[in-house]
Amino acid sequence: MASDPDRELRIALDAMGGDHAPRAQVEAAAEISRTSSIRVVLVGDPERIAAELGRVDHRRGRIDVVPARQVVGMAEKPRQALDEKPDASILVASRALADGTADALVSAGSTGAVVLATARHVPLIEGVRRAALAAVYPTRKRATSADRFARLLDVGATVRCTAEQLLFFAYMGHAYASRISRVDRPAIGLLNMGEEETKGDEVLIAAHQLMKRDPRLNFVGNIEGNQLPSGVADVIVCEGLIGNIVLKMAEGVFETARNIGEYAFKTKLRWKLGLGLLSSGLEQLKTLTDYGEYGGAPLLGLQKIVIKAHGRSGPTTLVNAVKVAAKAVRGGVSDEIRRSVEEFSARGAMT
Amino acid sequence: MASDPDRELRIALDAMGGDHAPRAQVEAAAEISRTSSIRVVLVGDPERIAAELGRVDHRRGRIDVVPARQVVGMAEKPRQALDEKPDASILVASRALADGTADALVSAGSTGAVVLATARHVPLIEGVRRAALAAVYPTRKRATSADRFARLLDVGATVRCTAEQLLFFAYMGHAYASRISRVDRPAIGLLNMGEEETKGDEVLIAAHQLMKRDPRLNFVGNIEGNQLPSGVADVIVCEGLIGNIVLKMAEGVFETARNIGEYAFKTKLRWKLGLGLLSSGLEQLKTLTDYGEYGGAPLLGLQKIVIKAHGRSGPTTLVNAVKVAAKAVRGGVSDEIRRSVEEFSARGAMT
Numbered sequence: 001m002a003s004d005p006d007r008e009l010r011i012a013l014d015a016m017g018g019d020h021a022p023r024a025q026v027e028a029a030a031e032i033s034r035t036s037s038i039r040v041v042l043v044g045d046p047e048r049i050a051a052e053l054g055r056v057d058h059r060r061g062r063i064d065v066v067p068a069r070q071v072v073g074m075a076e077k078p079r080q081a082l083d084e085k086p087d088a089s090i091l092v093a094s095r096a097l098a099d100g101t102a103d104a105l106v107s108a109g110s111t112g113a114v115v116l117a118t119a120r121h122v123p124l125i126e127g128v129r130r131a132a133l134a135a136v137y138p139t140r141k142r143a144t145s146a147d148r149f150a151r152l153l154d155v156g157a158t159v160r161c162t163a164e165q166l167l168f169f170a171y172m173g174h175a176y177a178s179r180i181s182r183v184d185r186p187a188i189g190l191l192n193m194g195e196e197e198t199k200g201d202e203v204l205i206a207a208h209q210l211m212k213r214d215p216r217l218n219f220v221g222n223i224e225g226n227q228l229p230s231g232v233a234d235v236i237v238c239e240g241l242i243g244n245i246v247l248k249m250a251e252g253v254f255e256t257a258r259n260i261g262e263y264a265f266k267t268k269l270r271w272k273l274g275l276g277l278l279s280s281g282l283e284q285l286k287t288l289t290d291y292g293e294y295g296g297a298p299l300l301g302l303q304k305i306v307i308k309a310h311g312r313s314g315p316t317t318l319v320n321a322v323k324v325a326a327k328a329v330r331g332g333v334s335d336e337i338r339r340s341v342e343e344f345s346a347r348g349a350m351t
Numbered sequence: 352m353a354s355d356p357d358r359e360l361r362i363a364l365d366a367m368g369g370d371h372a373p374r375a376q377v378e379a380a381a382e383i384s385r386t387s388s389i390r391v392v393l394v395g396d397p398e399r400i401a402a403e404l405g406r407v408d409h410r411r412g413r414i415d416v417v418p419a420r421q422v423v424g425m426a427e428k429p430r431q432a433l434d435e436k437p438d439a440s441i442l443v444a445s446r447a448l449a450d451g452t453a454d455a456l457v458s459a460g461s462t463g464a465v466v467l468a469t470a471r472h473v474p475l476i477e478g479v480r481r482a483a484l485a486a487v488y489p490t491r492k493r494a495t496s497a498d499r500f501a502r503l504l505d506v507g508a509t510v511r512c513t514a515e516q517l518l519f520f521a522y523m524g525h526a527y528a529s530r531i532s533r534v535d536r537p538a539i540g541l542l543n544m545g546e547e548e549t550k551g552d553e554v555l556i557a558a559h560q561l562m563k564r565d566p567r568l569n570f571v572g573n574i575e576g577n578q579l580p581s582g583v584a585d586v587i588v589c590e591g592l593i594g595n596i597v598l599k600m601a602e603g604v605f606e607t608a609r610n611i612g613e614y615a616f617k618t619k620l621r622w623k624l625g626l627g628l629l630s631s632g633l634e635q636l637k638t639l640t641d642y643g644e645y646g647g648a649p650l651l652g653l654q655k656i657v658i659k660a661h662g663r664s665g666p667t668t669l670v671n672a673v674k675v676a677a678k679a680v681r682g683g684v685s686d687e688i689r690r691s692v693e694e695f696s697a698r699g700a701m702t
Contacts, residue, residue, distance in 0.1 A: 077547065077549075156544055159544070159551060159552045160552045191596060192592075192596075193507055193510070193591070193592050193595040193596060196428065198428075200510060200592060201510045201511045201592065204592075224596070224599050225595070225596040225597060225598065225599030225600035225601075225602070225603060226599040226600065226602045226603030227603060228600055228603055229603050230603070240544070241543075241544050241551060241552065241555075241593070242592070242593055242596060244544040244576065245542060245543075245544060245575070245576040245593060245597060246576060246596060246597065246600055247576065248575050248576030248577040249576035249577065249579055249597055249600055249601070250576075250600070251576070251577045252576060252577035252578060252579055252580050252581070
């Protein structure tokens, strides 16, 4: 999948998935048509897309529309919904990705539906057995790197993992951080219940050894829960069950802080004053969980690039997500992952 | 282990474990000797204990001292330290608990050392295969219950669990919440990556069914990470790896909030003002993680009561921990767990 840098890139955008679809998606496509050479392929209800396009300034002939008459709702059970809706926008978009109509796919729809639909149509990179969804979140300022973001993967695509799968997640995170965020030798950490290499179960102990012995990885060891916001690692690897709980936990803690604040806001003037003064600090905390602002979470391990944007994404976030997808295609992220996995297999260092 | 309510209770207190040992431990024992009928058994260096006792007002003859000449440090590897230090205070205290010299044990020492040392000397309740450490944390105010606390278990005693072990953790949490916190029918939740009963791996799916089908449990279903601070459940069950990461994560998020605040404190007057005004709100957040204030985390599943107090515990926390331990003995928490496990086994509803 070597990519010609001058070739026009086509990014499929699921026009029906997300809280503000299709309006936000169409606005994002319109902006990209005016400001970049990327061609957006809007996948969804053609009448609704046409109606929204009529409202916004865009370059005609720079936006394609692929019709899809059904939608998987955010509250639906993904597997069942996909079985019952063969013409769902996320399935049609996944087929467009698989057959080469598009080079990458962006969706703000249900995470489960995005993971399952792309898994049905887009093959995994050879040697990779499981995909991983990477949350991108800002960390505290750090002395060692100009990069203010860290990547946590997997956050829900693969519930439980073997040691080798965790190693492959490290390759995926490494490829993404170095190719997209231009981090030179991304520091890789393994989320665990203690710093010592003997911590965790057999899977985590074995994964620690595999990462430590791999000369291409800048492995910094186990990371404990309290180190997640610190930025000690550029990439933090864990199984999907743990990553999902941790990510939602961060959202919950922030919500608690906000609730305390809102309660105070209603009841006490001095609280109200304090809150106004502290609001920028709370914003900083909030960005910990709103990874949607940063272009979305890449689904890694597939032969093609898939970006899951937050359900709440507005036009700006979707524009960022489409640009990140284009950057990932041009940067050869999938090729980089494939090479790492191949080299590992060639060394025969299987667990 | 039926307990005579009028019998004098003896609680072993590891005098050498924790950041403020032995001073905080001796002060706690002194206060208990003056204000309660509980007899504290201080386990540790007799000369240092005697010196500290000389400084504080206490009732002579109401505090016992059991000598132990070694200590496991907070930074030591627990297993190795216990192997090399047969006279470590936590080992001597565990033996005192096992042989009946004490009815319960409280330690603010290294969590790993407390779990391993008690496991070596105190038998598990019949039928129980794994102990669980329960973190007790305050939640948001809730309409359904006057109780402001929730219990998360396991937070690190048992790394990975079978479905049946998770069910037994639910029994343990149920017994503790109903006997100690006097919650009538404690709501039990299973920490998972989605609400639907089909979420998670086979272990979590099976555990969900076991809890759902058990008529004695008030099972409220799966709990997601963002619901942890909400108080939707009185008891939340998970494997030790996940509980440990989640608990430390909460600490890390709070620390981030505090760092933002301290940075601002140094740089901007308006921030400084805001911080002062909001400090009680931040205190509320802080209590989310400082379970030490609430008497410590019970280690459940053993035939005897063990309470792990926070390493930073001062005298007040330790007094609370000793009183909670006494309440757990008098409330028959271990008996309640044993009965639940027996009944489950009798029904033959094994997975």
